[in-house]
Amino acid sequence: MATTSTKRKQEQVQGVGAEPSSKKPKKTAGAAPSFAGSWDKLKPILTPWILETIHTTFGFTNLTPVQASLIPLAISKNKDFLVEAVTGSGKTLSYVVPVLERLVAKEAEMAKERAGQGGKAGKGLRRNEVFALVVVPTRELAVQVHAVFELFFQGLRTYVADQKAMNTEDVAAATDDIPEQPQQQQEQIITEESYPSPLLLVSGQTTTSKSTTALPPPSPIIIGTPGRIASYLSTSLTTSSSSSTSAFSRARKHLSLTPFSLLILDEADSLLSSPDHLRNMHTIWSTLPRQQRRNWLFSATMMDVLSERTNGLLGTSGLERAGLKNLTRVVVKVETKVKGRDQEGTGTEAAAAVPAEVKQRRTPVSLQNTYILCQAAEKTLQLVRALRTETNDNGHAKFIVYFSTCAAVDYFYRILRRLPELSHFHFSSLHGHLPPPIRTSTLAGFTTHASTPLRPSVLLCTDVAARGLDLPDVDVVVQYDAPMDPKVFSHRAGRAARMGRQGKGIVLLTKGSEEGYIEFLALRKIPLRRQAYIGPEEQADDDQGGGGESSTAAAAAAGESAQFLVDPAADALQLAIQNIVLEDRDLADKAAKAFVSAVRAYSKHEASYIFRLRELDVFGMGKSFGLLRLPRMPEIRDWKERVRKARERLEKGKAGGEDDERLVLSSWQDRDMNWDEFAYVSKTREAQRLAELKEAESKKDEIAAEREQAAKARREMAEKRVAWSVKKDRKDRKDVRREKKDRKKDWEAREAKRVEAEDVEPTTTLDKPTAAQGSGPAAFDAEDDDEMDEYRDAKKSKKEHHGGNMIQSDMFDDLS
Numbered sequence: 001m002a003t004t005s006t007k008r009k010q011e012q013v014q015g016v017g018a019e020p021s022s023k024k025p026k027k028t029a030g031a032a033p034s035f036a037g038s039w040d041k042l043k044p045i046l047t048p049w050i051l052e053t054i055h056t057t058f059g060f061t062n063l064t065p066v067q068a069s070l071i072p073l074a075i076s077k078n079k080d081f082l083v084e085a086v087t088g089s090g091k092t093l094s095y096v097v098p099v100l101e102r103l104v105a106k107e108a109e110m111a112k113e114r115a116g117q118g119g120k121a122g123k124g125l126r127r128n129e130v131f132a133l134v135v136v137p138t139r140e141l142a143v144q145v146h147a148v149f150e151l152f153f154q155g156l157r158t159y160v161a162d163q164k165a166m167n168t169e170d171v172a173a174a175t176d177d178i179p180e181q182p183q184q185q186q187e188q189i190i191t192e193e194s195y196p197s198p199l200l201l202v203s204g205q206t207t208t209s210k211s212t213t214a215l216p217p218p219s220p221i222i223i224g225t226p227g228r229i230a231s232y233l234s235t236s237l238t239t240s241s242s243s244s245t246s247a248f249s250r251a252r253k254h255l256s257l258t259p260f261s262l263l264i265l266d267e268a269d270s271l272l273s274s275p276d277h278l279r280n281m282h283t284i285w286s287t288l289p290r291q292q293r294r295n296w297l298f299s300a301t302m303m304d305v306l307s308e309r310t311n312g313l314l315g316t317s318g319l320e321r322a323g324l325k326n327l328t329r330v331v332v333k334v335e336t337k338v339k340g341r342d343q344e345g346t347g348t349e350a351a352a353a354v355p356a357e358v359k360q361r362r363t364p365v366s367l368q369n370t371y372i373l374c375q376a377a378e379k380t381l382q383l384v385r386a387l388r389t390e391t392n393d394n395g396h397a398k399f400i401v402y403f404s405t406c407a408a409v410d411y412f413y414r415i416l417r418r419l420p421e422l423s424h425f426h427f428s429s430l431h432g433h434l435p436p437p438i439r440t441s442t443l444a445g446f447t448t449h450a451s452t453p454l455r456p457s458v459l460l461c462t463d464v465a466a467r468g469l470d471l472p473d474v475d476v477v478v479q480y481d482a483p484m485d486p487k488v489f490s491h492r493a494g495r496a497a498r499m500g501r502q503g504k505g506i507v508l509l510t511k512g513s514e515e516g517y518i519e520f521l522a523l524r525k526i527p528l529r530r531q532a533y534i535g536p537e538e539q540a541d542d543d544q545g546g547g548g549e550s551s552t553a554a555a556a557a558a559g560e561s562a563q564f565l566v567d568p569a570a571d572a573l574q575l576a577i578q579n580i581v582l583e584d585r586d587l588a589d590k591a592a593k594a595f596v597s598a599v600r601a602y603s604k605h606e607a608s609y610i611f612r613l614r615e616l617d618v619f620g621m622g623k624s625f626g627l628l629r630l631p632r633m634p635e636i637r638d639w640k641e642r643v644r645k646a647r648e649r650l651e652k653g654k655a656g657g658e659d660d661e662r663l664v665l666s667s668w669q670d671r672d673m674n675w676d677e678f679a680y681v682s683k684t685r686e687a688q689r690l691a692e693l694k695e696a697e698s699k700k701d702e703i704a705a706e707r708e709q710a711a712k713a714r715r716e717m718a719e720k721r722v723a724w725s726v727k728k729d730r731k732d733r734k735d736v737r738r739e740k741k742d743r744k745k746d747w748e749a750r751e752a753k754r755v756e757a758e759d760v761e762p763t764t765t766l767d768k769p770t771a772a773q774g775s776g777p778a779a780f781d782a783e784d785d786d787e788m789d790e791y792r793d794a795k796k797s798k799k800e801h802h803g804g805n806m807i808q809s810d811m812f813d814d815l816s
């Protein structure tokens with residue numbers, strides 16, 4: 001067996017840090033995280049109430065490596081930082097603590113300055129003065145970070161109350177010979193006591209009103225999403241040129257940036273790559289004072305921003321353009337010592353002789369990242385079986401399942417909980433199209449659910465829950481769809497295995513087309529281990545849990561290749577899902593929307609050379625979604641055409657290669673049913689449908705005529721658009737084809753005569769004259785290519801006309 005040990009080290013940070021802990025970090029693979037010194041021994045020494053809160057409220061004794069690396073630097077040096085450490089390694093506290101320490105220092109500095117200017121003694125920051133901004137990409141993460149700050153301020157209040165109580169006791173017990181409390185300490189208590197709660201700016205929580213009077217009052221620390229922060233700042237700070245002085249001063253009074261010092265971007269790579277976020281970030285940057293502002297950037301995939309050049313502000317030059325120069329990098333790496341041939345568990349005695357190798361990885365060591373290869377038609381089946389085997393065999397209880405679109409989450413949420421084999425699971429769903437209060441309650445429900453293997457819980461979600469969320473005790477993360485942005489992969493998987501806890505990740509990859517993703521991730525230092533296709537439970541029992549390739553036994557019995565044969569259980573599951581869908585037409589609508597949006601999402605993969613839309617088995621995908629019929633979309637027409645051609649090639653004995661093997665086995669059958677009688681459960685919806693049906697019936701001929709006219713107009717338009725050179729080219733090719741056909745007829749006639757005259761067997765396909773010889777049947781095979789060209793031309797002109805999209809565009813704008 002391969003053995004692993006863990007070592008985390010800091011890089012590019014000077015030697016300031018916590019004193020090393022006397023306890024050795026645990027070295028067992030995937031055990032508790034290695035800590036890097038105790039909070040008590042941290043230099044500089046933390047402010048008493050901050051230290052007390054870390055100990056009593058959070059219950060933490062030791063620092064994590066990223067905290068030990070960054071906190072001393074961030075408190076004592078006025079620098080910009082770029083911080084990368086794996087998911088769940090404690091990055092949040094690594095900035096929260098320095099922000100608070102610097103706030104305390106600023107408070108004291110301002111108090112001194114203002115006392116010097118004749119201000120009220122002991123008053124530092126004013127109520128409208130903002131000291132730090134924390135920007136995060138999602139409302140859920142903002143709420144979480146806000147709660148951490150809030151815990152510290154609660155800790156402060158408790159600390160102050162305790163101090164006061166102690167002082168009162170001291171006073172009561174005082175005698176003349178006991179010295180007074182030092183003046184400085186009393187002042188500090190009064191000052192610190194006055195911090196207002198941090199301000200949270202997220203959707204559904206704060207108003208977007210243009211009026212400053214409707215805005216919540218500022219706080220020294222503001223946390224929020226880019227859009228909300230940008231609009232809050234601009235509304236609070238800007239006035240139109242026609243505004244009166246009093247309006248201006250009202251606005252200035254609402255918020256002041258005089259002491260502003262820190263801008264923190266958590267999940268910074270996401271904030272800097274999404275065009276929407278970036279637009280808001282530009283507003284924020286232009287509003288904040290540039291000189292005195294320090295920028296701290298955090299993410300588990302932060303270093304990627306330095307190399308990528310295609311999106312947003314990424315790349316070093318992009319960061320420089322945004323004023324993010326001279327960033328001090330703090331990178332905490334995870335190293336795995338691998339003994340044996342590889343780290344995928346294939347070690348043997350011989351392999352053990354191979355010297356151990358140290359490999360870096362960008363995921364926690366306690367995270368076991370795996371992939372399952374299956375057919376597109378088997379994906380939902382594998383999801384269902386994974387949920388069951390992980391609970392039954394591995395005792396796991398808390399799951400997150402990621403889909404690529406909101407519509408897919410919405411649909412599968414309605415389906416999975418109705419499947420009898422998952423009836424004991426508690427499902428919840430989270431995506432960006434849900435109203436904020438529902439998002440909040442869903443997350444709270446999932447977090448507090450007392451999950452056990454007998455009553456497991458599953459959160460179905462989009463990437464809205466991929467980054468930063470610290471959801472306790474997540475055992476397994478399943479990625480039904482690989483993320484469009486490869487950086488998100490480790491963030492998703494990192495919802496499990498946090499802070500040294502054991503966790504597992506499973507990504508479902510389509511056999512025959514998506515295997516390249518494994519190598520792709522390995523190059524990004526995210527090693528994946530293969531997990532066998534999950535067979536039926538009885539089989540798993542027989543195999544001691546080994547599972548097997550889909551339908552291997554059946555295929556072997558039939559003497560066929562198992563490679564692309566679909567597990568019969570996938571057909572049974574499709575039927576079961578269809579039967580659920582048949583209960584309400586609304587579900588069929590949701591299924592179609594989910595399917596269409598998922599296909600469109602597929603076309604948006606950044607790693608498009610791995611996730612090729614052309615390779616997407618839409619029939620199989622339709623089965624996995626339990627569709628009753630396939631929606632009309634160009635991708636399906638294209639796939640149908642390719643399947644047809646592959647079958648033709650097979651009939652002609654020309655089929656070859658994996659591609660054809662897959663296409664030939666791909667099949668689709670619409671459910672035989674009467675759609676006119678398929679009703680909505682909602683009475684109003686159904687009444688509306690019936691009315692529309694009646695109207696359509698009465699206008700049937702009119703509609704058909706309109707359609708015919710529209711199709712004709714489209715054809716004419718397409719014809720007009722075709723360039724003269726293309727038309728000529730087409731005519732030339734037509735002529736060539738005609739010539740070939742004539743030659744073929746000619747040859748056939750001659751061949752028939754020869755067979756009759758010489759009384760011989762006709763020429764077979766094996767002894768055909770070659771195309772180069774120009775007169776045999778092979779010379780006519782080029783027709784296939786011509787037809788294909790023509791098909792492509794027609795498709796292209798049609799695509800140009802329709803913008804390549806027959807489906808409503810809102811179906812796709814659905815990714816998180």
Ligand SMILES: Nc1ncnc2c1ncn2[C@@H]1O[C@H](COP(=O)(O)OP(=O)(O)OP(=O)(O)O)[C@@H](O)[C@H]1O
Binds near residue numbers: 062092300
């Ligand atoms: N010093 C510590 N000792 C023990 N637990 C800690 C310590 N610091 C943080 N934690 C806990 O570890 C968990 C993960 O921390 P955090 O959410 O900050 O990770 P992260 O690195 O920001 O992860 P992500 O990249 O996913 O956002 C949290 O539950 C947090 O309370």
